[in-house]
Amino acid sequence: MSISIYSSFLPHTDPDASLAFYRDTLGFEVRNDVGYNGMRWITVGPADQPSTSIVLFPPAASPGVTEEEKRTIAEMMAKGTYAIMLLATPNLDATFERIQASGAEVVEEPTLQPYGVRDCAVRDPAGNLLRVQERG
Numbered sequence: 001m002s003i004s005i006y007s008s009f010l011p012h013t014d015p016d017a018s019l020a021f022y023r024d025t026l027g028f029e030v031r032n033d034v035g036y037n038g039m040r041w042i043t044v045g046p047a048d049q050p051s052t053s054i055v056l057f058p059p060a061a062s063p064g065v066t067e068e069e070k071r072t073i074a075e076m077m078a079k080g081t082y083a084i085m086l087l088a089t090p091n092l093d094a095t096f097e098r099i100q101a102s103g104a105e106v107v108e109e110p111t112l113q114p115y116g117v118r119d120c121a122v123r124d125p126a127g128n129l130l131r132v133q134e135r136g
Contacts, residue, residue, distance in 0.1 A: 039061050081129075104122045106120070
């Protein structure tokens with residue numbers, strides 16, 4: 001059996017801010033930008049990984065989510081506890097400097113973790129926690 005990761009979903013609260021962060025700050029290419037009923041789904045990904053994407057989606061579009069659940073999701077997003085993504089880079093210091101210069105919220109500067117990984121943590125414009133690991 002062969003299974004690969006094709007897409008992962010991260011919620012957004014402001015499609016233009018999310019687009020700017022993932023495209024301009026992280027350098028991802030925009031693969032799709034679709035609007036429907038006043039909402040936008042934006043697909044981005046690393047140019048050198050055409051088969052792996054992140055879909056930035058409006059959480060209000062999730063079917064079956066109650067109003068109370070929508071409020072809970074919004075609260076969790078604001079605290080950075082709703083969605084987490086782990087990214088990797090060969091040069092953590094340069095990547096961190098670029099992210100920090102964009103004005104993104106820094107949660108943790110580059111640190112050698114007790115479990116042997118050097119990484120940092122930031123939040124995207126929607127509050128999603130992104131950990132960026134240094135990988136050779």
